[in-house]
Amino acid sequence: MKLLLIAAPLLLASCASIPLEETATSHQLATTSSWWNEQPQPNLRSWWSSFNDSQLTRLVNLSLQQHPSIDSAIAAVRGAQAQRQVTQASLFPSLDYSVSTSSNRTWNNGNDSTTPSFSTGLSASWEADLFGKNQQELLASDATVQAAKADFASVRASLAAETALAYLQLRAAESDLSLLQDSIKSQEETTQLAQWREQAGTADSLAADQARSALESSQASLSTLRQSTEELRNRLNLLTGQPPGSLSFASNGEIPTPSNSFAKSIPTDTIRQRPDVRSAGYRWVQAIALTRSANADQYPSLTLSGNLGLSSLGASKIFNAQSVAGNIIAGLTGPIFDAGRIRSQIAVQNAAEEQAFASYRLTLLTALSEVEDALIAARRTQERIVTVSSASKLAKSAADLASQKYEAGVIDITQVLETQRNEITLQRDLVSTRLDNATAYVELYRALGGGW
Structure with missing residues (x-):
């Protein structure tokens, strides 16, 4: 267990290139974790390739290209960049021009005459940023742009994870479906045998009724699983920005899982790359800059303005120096x-700054907790896979033996049905545990900010 003191303002200053030295000593976050080390940074940009599943890779890449939320996040970045240009313009003088013409009509002794006049001019103004108000607003705009970029990265990371999870759930549902279909075949054989015995008079109708009841219950579950697979296929179409039914999925009946060696090397600065942590940090930077800008309102402002005009009674004399x-x-x-x-x-901005820091701190602590939870889930589900797999093999052997004994007339139908139920339950538990294990790794990659 290694104790890390994360100086949040220094971390943000390194990310945003915004000077925060004045606040660097005022805030520190103390966090503890068992998974920090100094190993090299792993490549999390395309973590889904570690599952070695070409269909998963295709779907994730398609979702990152086609989903509407990607376009929306890109537009938000462009809007923030344009607003930053608006703010930057306040640091420079403004220059305007004007052109006008007029005419004076006079009557003298019955004579009507019109005298035209022309004028043109330039006007300029500039507010000197004596106490850094405009500069701080520009820094706030810089932070807003960076936060928008981090939000875009967060959309990518979340979309990649959601697509991977939907794909894993589809594969699990397909595995469940295959197992249940195999179980129904065994139950059909058992039911047929019970009916033959009833017809031969060697058994009463109770055994046949029990067998038929178990068979129909499994068939009902089969319908539910088929519905789930169809819904998951539609969800994958949605996540990839396609209309329902557009994508084809080859069923392989297996749940892909990545290598579990990744969890052994997570560097200390990995949490910084989480886009939501970066976004919250930039929002805090923005609040600090706006507080400084509000403080600058207490001091005087210097404005310089000037005008240059040219006027003449004739268009040909408009540039005569005497008319300047x-x-x-x-x-x-x-x-x-x-x-x-x-x-x-100023009090409003101070409160906003405190809220932004609290939000950043909560986001960071949440990130640490999510990584820890995902590591625990990956480790514990791997342990469960071993035990459930062993139990499933034993249950299959017991079910096979029970069927043989029933055919030989040694046991009754109740024991056969019980062993069959136990077998299919454990087999489906194994599928569920494998799904939980693969899901834990997806959540780990998401918690580490992978996918951008």
Whole structure:
């Protein structure tokens, strides 16, 4: 068990390239975990390839290309980048032009005359960023862009995991379906034998009724499993951005699982790559920058403006130097009384900053917990696979032996049906446990931020 002190602001500063030295000593997160080490960074970008299943790889890649949520997240990034350009423009002067024409009509001794006049001009203004208000707003916009990119990565990571989980569930349902079909064949043979004995008068109708009841119960379960497989196929179509029925799936009846050696090397900085952790961190950075911007409102602002105009009574004389007029104005403004507006706005931003940090801290702790839970699930389900597999083999042997004894007339139908039920139950438990194991690895990859 190794204790790690994660200095959150320093971590964020390294990610966002935004100076946060002033807050670096004010917040620290103490976390403990048993899985941190200093091994090289594993490649999590395309973790689904570790399952060695070409259909899974095809479906995940298709979902990352075709699902509408990807387009939506990309549009959000573009919007944040455009807004950042808007904010950056405030750091530079603005320059406008104007062109106008007018005419004066006069009457003198019955004579009507019209005198045209022309004017053109340039005006410029610039607010000097004396106390960094605009610069802090630009830093906040930078953080917003990075958060949008992290949200895009989060969409990719989640979509890859959800597609993999749906695929694994489909394979498990197909395995269940195959097992149940084999079990129904055995039950049909048992039911036929019980009916023959009833017709021969060597057994009463109770045995035949019990056999038929067990058979019909299994057939009902078969219908439920078929429904589940069809629904999972539709879900995979949805996750890959396709209409229902568009994709074809070759059934292989096996649940793919990755190598479990991955869980043995998770580096200390892996948690930083989780997109939701990065997004929450950038939101905190944004809140800090906006707080600094609000603080700058307490101080004076310097605005420079100027005008350059040309006017003339004739279009041909518009650029005559005698018609040039210009001025430059410098204005210094600052708050005197605002009924507490600035102070209240600073308090609002301080509260928003505290909320953003609390959200970041919760996201980080949640990430640590999810990794720990996924590692535990991967380890424990692997242990269960061994025991359930052994029990399933023993149950099959018992069911085969019970059928032989029933055919020989040594035991009654109740024992046969019981061993058959136990066999199919354990076989399906084994499928379920294998699904749980594969699911644990998918959740581990998702918890580590894989998929982007």
